[in-house]
Amino acid sequence: MKFFSTRNKGLSASFKEVLLNGLAPDGGLYMPAKIPKMSMDFFKSQQSFEELAVNIIYPYVKEEFSLSKLTDICEDAFNFPIKIKNLNESDLILELFHGPTLAFKDFAARFLAQTMFFLQADNKKKLTILVATSGDTGAAVANSFYDIDNIDVIVLYPSNKVSGIQEKQITTLGKNITALEVAGTFDDCQRLVKKAFVDKEIISSLNLSSANSINFVRLLPQATYYAWAWKKSKINDSIIFSIPSGNFGNITGGLLANQMGLPVEMFIASLNINDAFVKFLKSGKLSEKKAIKTISNAMDVSIPSNLERIKNIFDSDLREINKKISTWSFSDSLTKKMIKNIYEEYNYLVDPHTAVGVLGLNEYRLNFKNLKKGVVLSTAHAAKFSNVVEPIIKQEIELSETVKSLLDKDKLSIKMSNEFATFKEFLLSV
Ligand SMILES: *Cc1c(COP(=O)(O)O)cnc(C)c1O
Secondary structure, three states: OOEEEOOEEEEEEOHHHHHHHOOOOOOOOEEEOOOOOOOHHHHHHOOOHHHHHHHHHHHHHOOOOOHHHHHHHHHHHOOOOOEEEEOOOOEEEEEOOOOOOOEOHHHHHHHHHHHHHHHHOOOOOOEEEEEEOOOHHHHHHHHHHOOOOOEEEEEEEEOOOOOHHHHHHHHOOOOOEEEEEEOOOHHHHHHHHHHHHOOHHHHHHOEEEEOOOOOHHHHHHHHHHHHHHHHHOOOOOOEEEEEEOOOOHHHHHHHHHHHOOOOEEEEEEEEOOOOHHHHHHHHOOOOOOOOOOOOOHHHOOOOOOOHHHHHHHOOOOHHHHHHHEEEEEOOHHHHHHHHHHHHHHHOOOOOHHHHHHHHHHHHHHHHHOOOOOEEEEEOEOHHHHHHHHHHHHOOOOOOOHHHHHHHOOOOOOEEEOOOHHHHHHHHHHO
16 A cells, blocks of 8 residues: 655655654655445454454555454554443444543554554664653553563653643653653644654654654554444444544544445534634634633644645545534533533443533534434543543542552653753753
């Protein structure tokens, strides 16, 4: 399989280049040259999530991995359950948070770690992965790459702006994982990382790579769980998905599955008040403004980085995008009400991001009087956001043993200013 850059169809790259470079050299995002098509019977006949993942992903990686190597990778990467809960006849919740860091990002980060490990094994120069995080990506990447030979990870997170559990997940590992606690915002962290990638001295001294959602490889495991949800919902027809969205990596995984042949009636991009995409779908224009802090903080994104891929999939035709993606934005107070409603009506606890997803599905049903089966992607475990959820349900959330032991561990972070010169000096000294 060949890949091209969204900014230049002539710029072709291999899977290995896509994996290790992250961003195309012209600043565009990588997309596959030809998306393989699969039948409904194919999706139905897969017996397990791992089997489905192997068969969906293989066409993209077959120049690099044999089928049996890919099978090993998928078995290692997806070694935790994926569950579907019925709220009622028509509304389902796809629980993607049973991985080690309790958010859906474990799927992509673990797959990325396994594939990078195998493709890096023959490379003498150590790989250094830089990740800017608002909480969940850094946790998933740190956990997935922990103790992997020949790969170092440097996570930049904004001091005092991630939850307690997230901070412990990022800072308690040590070994090849370094946590930089930046005096500033997530935007500062992202700016430092972006600058490092274009700094001549840094890139000649370090072999840098990215694990943020600009990396196409993160989309492959994400495409798989849409297909798994469709199969498990046992319908012969198309389905609705509601996705709590920030950088739109998760929803782009779904669009990829749809391009591969998965029957999807509508994707709902469910947003908090950071609503740039709502305005984009109406006008085709993006207005740059600062991200606003909300209780669903993983979606506090001003400009979704995967929008360039979405435009590419639909040839920038706004009408076509509107036929496949609906979007609404919801306030924190509606989100809190929804957490309470779901808890009272179904005795089921959702995190703030998932609550936004349920709001999106309800809004779609109201507007289009559509009663087809709908699946809300549940992106995090409520325990990860206990500070928000516990006061709403007026009850403590039971923590798993893994989380409890994490909270007892010591934090190991290096405090850093938000100035590039300091960050650069640090990188050149490691
Ligand atoms: C990252 C994240 C999101 C947003 O996902 P995108 O792929 O950036 O759209 C939603 N919910 C949670 C819990 C997350 O960690």
